[in-house]
Amino acid sequence: MINLNVNHKKYRIDADPDMPLLWVIRDIIGLTGTKYGCGVAQCGACVIHLNGEAVRSCVTKLSRGAGQEIITIEGLSANNNHPAQVAWNEESVPQCGYCHSGQIMSAAVLLREKPNPTDQDIDDAMAGNICRCGTYLRIRKAIHLAAELQKKEGGTT
Missing domain, CATH: 1.10.150.120 ([2Fe-2S]-binding domain)
Known part of the structure; x- marks a missing residue:
């Protein structure tokens, strides 16, 4: 089990630690605002914030997100007012x-x-x-x- 903090909510994820965060966010957690574009960190459709830095979630492993602060587009602002x-x-x-x-x-x-x-x-x-x-x-x-x-x-x- 890997503990994630996504948009200030705690999740316990039972998945391969090498699984890209993109698929954890979309398929396991169910937040679909982060998009799959290329799968090789070239297009930027999958950008999330990991401890405040913009990262490509399609190539960032689940294990890297363990215990870190992850923000997706859904968590950027409470009312889409960023x-x-x-x-x-x-x-x-x-x-x-x-x-x-x-x-x-x-x-x-x-x-x-x-x-x-x-x-x-x-x-x-x-x-x-x-x-x-x-x-x-x-x-x-x-x-x-x-x-x-x-x-x-x-x-x-």
Whole structure:
């Protein structure tokens, strides 16, 4: 049994320690916001936070998550009101929407680390997240808006 803390809730998981966290989160715990894209850490659709860092859950082993703090898109905010989530909606970023859980999770870490990111900061931080629909300019615009919203809230995410 492996103890996980996902979105501030405790789980006892009976699975192979080498199983990717993505499948534990989706198939065992039942949180389907984290998406499978490529399975080799190249697209970013599966990004979650592990102790506050953006990681690719498709290649992160269950054993690495033991006793750590894991946050998925479902746990990013109580009411889908994280500044990045609000900005994504206001800027109509998603087209097909498949990649955006991972995009938002990566953006949330960027905004925490660099509350006032430049275009280059955004491009660098988001380079590992692929959008099949090509909404990169809207993503950048939304991250700038999220930074403004975060400032208005009086802090960082």
